[in-house]
Amino acid sequence: MSTSSEPTSHSPVRRTLKAKPFSRADRMFFGVARSASYFSVILIALILVFLFIRATPAFQSQGIGFIFGSNWNTSNPHHIVMQIGPMIWGSLLISVLGIILGVPMALSTAYFIEFMAGKTMARVATLVVDLLAAMPSVVIGLWGLVVFTPVASHWAELLHKALGFIPIFANTSGNFSASPFIAGWIVAVMIVPIITSISREIFSQMDRELINASLALGGSRSSTFFKVVLPTASGGVVGGVLLGLGRALGETVAIYFVLNLIFKVNWFNIIENQGGSVASMILSKFGEASDAEISGLMAAGLVLFVVTLVVNWIAAYIVNKAQPWRKL
Amino acid sequence: MSTRITGTSHLKSENVNVWFGERHVLKDVNITFPANQVTALIGPSGCGKSTFLRTLNRMHELIPGAGFAGKILLDGTDIYDPQMDPVNVRLNIGMVFQKPNPFPTMSIKDNVLSGLRLSGRKTDDASGLLESSLRRASIWNEVKDRLGDAALSLSGGQQQRLCIARALAMNPEVLLMDEPCSALDPGSTRRIEETIVELSESMTIVIVTHNMQQAQRVADETAFFLAEDGNPGGVVEFGNTEDVFNRPVDGRTNDYVNGHFG
Ligand SMILES: Nc1ncnc2c1ncn2[C@@H]1O[C@H](COP(=O)(O)OP(=O)(O)OP(=O)(O)O)[C@@H](O)[C@H]1O
Numbered sequence A: 001m002s003t004s005s006e007p008t009s010h011s012p013v014r015r016t017l018k019a020k021p022f023s024r025a026d027r028m029f030f031g032v033a034r035s036a037s038y039f040s041v042i043l044i045a046l047i048l049v050f051l052f053i054r055a056t057p058a059f060q061s062q063g064i065g066f067i068f069g070s071n072w073n074t075s076n077p078h079h080i081v082m083q084i085g086p087m088i089w090g091s092l093l094i095s096v097l098g099i100i101l102g103v104p105m106a107l108s109t110a111y112f113i114e115f116m117a118g119k120t121m122a123r124v125a126t127l128v129v130d131l132l133a134a135m136p137s138v139v140i141g142l143w144g145l146v147v148f149t150p151v152a153s154h155w156a157e158l159l160h161k162a163l164g165f166i167p168i169f170a171n172t173s174g175n176f177s178a179s180p181f182i183a184g185w186i187v188a189v190m191i192v193p194i195i196t197s198i199s200r201e202i203f204s205q206m207d208r209e210l211i212n213a214s215l216a217l218g219g220s221r222s223s224t225f226f227k228v229v230l231p232t233a234s235g236g237v238v239g240g241v242l243l244g245l246g247r248a249l250g251e252t253v254a255i256y257f258v259l260n261l262i263f264k265v266n267w268f269n270i271i272e273n274q275g276g277s278v279a280s281m282i283l284s285k286f287g288e289a290s291d292a293e294i295s296g297l298m299a300a301g302l303v304l305f306v307v308t309l310v311v312n313w314i315a316a317y318i319v320n321k322a323q324p325w326r327k328l
Numbered sequence B: 001m002s003t004r005i006t007g008t009s010h011l012k013s014e015n016v017n018v019w020f021g022e023r024h025v026l027k028d029v030n031i032t033f034p035a036n037q038v039t040a041l042i043g044p045s046g047c048g049k050s051t052f053l054r055t056l057n058r059m060h061e062l063i064p065g066a067g068f069a070g071k072i073l074l075d076g077t078d079i080y081d082p083q084m085d086p087v088n089v090r091l092n093i094g095m096v097f098q099k100p101n102p103f104p105t106m107s108i109k110d111n112v113l114s115g116l117r118l119s120g121r122k123t124d125d126a127s128g129l130l131e132s133s134l135r136r137a138s139i140w141n142e143v144k145d146r147l148g149d150a151a152l153s154l155s156g157g158q159q160q161r162l163c164i165a166r167a168l169a170m171n172p173e174v175l176l177m178d179e180p181c182s183a184l185d186p187g188s189t190r191r192i193e194e195t196i197v198e199l200s201e202s203m204t205i206v207i208v209t210h211n212m213q214q215a216q217r218v219a220d221e222t223a224f225f226l227a228e229d230g231n232p233g234g235v236v237e238f239g240n241t242e243d244v245f246n247r248p249v250d251g252r253t254n255d256y257v258n259g260h261f262g
């Protein structure tokens, strides 16, 4: 039979090509993977729907004041006021403090483990950080209350004495405990492990030749870190910080122990004995809440979820803007 | 061993020995690199060429477990003297790596000027330095209209010349190059070789290469390294490139340059 091409009268039919799993094992594997991912999406959707339905009465009765007002009074069942402005602001303030205090700690630790420590020391340090990650937050809260608060109150007092003329370090009550400053430290302790382990991972994948290039150009260890390692790793490090931030915003029990929750916005007096946290507020009110109050707490949870989401988006946007080379 | 020294001695290694942990990888390397000349280091894989090159600007000591004995004299001063700041050593003795490694987060311009920022030095004329460095690395014409672009937007060959420009911006007395063309196409290789020859008018160059033709095209002097099984590596023959390739004294050099082993 000749293999020369016969002129065909019609163009060949286009066949559909599918990357479908063929074997039984592959079909099962695909099935499991797909249902697991559907399951998690559905679960999240269900949680949101549930929250939304339960939160609706509170949103309806409180209006926009729920988010921007600063009053919580449920003693009169005919006139319930639930406004969580100070709690939202407090969550943000504590998280920012936690990030400011925790990120340098985490990055230094990651740098030490990855670039300075010998093998044994690196292993020990990693173990300690992992232990810290595994520490239940209620334990950290207890430690924060019993051990850390007296110490940090003293630091706050010193700060106030030295820098009290700056409004941030103002304190009118004379009580330096249970402040956003202390809650910020607790948040820092809780987010250091995750930011450390993600940064360490990023550092370890970093091209050593870039570090060598920098040192060969007369760079010092510190200039190499700040001008080469950190910029190159920044995308991943910020990812770690965002995960930490998510945790910081949602942190509940530990902050409940160390912060004086007050329904009055504390804008930035970080060593004043009052602050807010949405998550801790929900915990503190949940026990003896009426139906109406439960709806308010659900609404607060929903707001916290949205705030966390928005903060993450904004941060991701800033990161993309700041890294034009990533578009390559 | 045929040794012919031209010019003034500028960089010199005296009895250099190197260890990685307990392993002795280089033994008694003595080479005088004549000023304003190109010296090629050749030899089979694993004989210690890169390792030796890294001792010349104290990059070697950055490897955990690295050991060193001997002296490296730059204009008569031992760069391993305890009084010497390794950062200063590296400012005087620049390095270009095997794989182009521009800083990915920086533009072309910032890459060229990165050494200044990293070493905390200042210049009165950044744009002059930028242009002269890029010109000396023969890449100015290709990038002059896109200095703000990301360094990674350049081709591999252009990236390597950018890395040369980056090293030149620090105005080193000596430039070390470890197989700078091994990742590049023949055209880029040719251009870098021409650049090397031009640069040698103003600095001393040491280049590691596996390419025999390249050694003959660019190098005034050639050192042949060899590590015979189980033994630390060392210099078998060092001398004028012509002589090393055409009239080698040692039979092993003859075998290597004629492709009989390695
Ligand atoms: N970081 C290191 N740790 C331990 N041993 C090393 C290290 N770097 C190199 N060596 C060893 O030192 C010896 C010399 O290696 P080197 O890289 O200098 O060889 P080379 O001549 O440059 O080889 P090539 O031509 O393949 O680049 C080799 O035996 C190598 O295994």
Ligand SMILES: [Mg+2]
Pocket: B049, B050, B051, B178, B208
């Ligand atoms: Mg090598």
